[in-house]
Amino acid sequence: MKIIKKNGRLEDFNIKKVKISIENAARDSGAMVNESDLKIIIKDVEKYLLNIRKDSLITSSYEVIGVVFEVLKRDGFKSILKAYMEFDKLS
Template sequence: MKIIKKDGRIEEFNIKKIKTSIENAARDSESMLNESDLKIITSDIENTLLKIRKDTLITSSYEVIGVIFEILKRNGFNSVLKSYVEFGK
């Protein structure tokens, strides 16, 4: 899968970058996420994006952020979500 960055560049999608940003948001919010939590969250993000973009396999950074928000919210990681939003400003 490819991702269109905010500045228009196209890169390979890298779930490790998302995992790192979620880990940082969890740390900043003083929330505990174990490796299992992170695996579930990142798998859900990646699977959701693949379902949305199954025909083109090209997503955007804006779409990725929206999916991350939705999945963190759906799974009850509200403090991580708040920190993630603050970090992204």
Template structure:
């Protein structure tokens, strides 16, 4: 899976990088997540994005899907912090 970044650069999807972003947002939101939680969230994001797009996706689509999945898993405050964290980083 390839991700088209805001700059137009294309990178490989990096589950670890996504997990780090979610973890950093969780720390800012003072939300406790285990490594298992992060693994489950990132795996669900990857699975869902593969259903939508087979080869490539945009960082915007990945961002929106991440927020949706965080909300669906009951992490509404984390989703809000993730949105803020991702926009500011």
């Protein structure tokens, strides 16, 4: 899968970057998130993106952020979601 970055560049999608941003948001929020939770969140994000982009396999940074928001909200990680939203405003 490819991703269109905020600056317009096209790069290979790296789910590890998403994982790191979620870990950072969890740390910033003071929420406890274990490796099992992270694996589930990341798997859900990947599955959601592949379902949306099954025809083109090209996504955008904005779409990834929206999917992460949706997965965190749906899975009940509200404090991590809030910190993730704050982080996104800064970047």
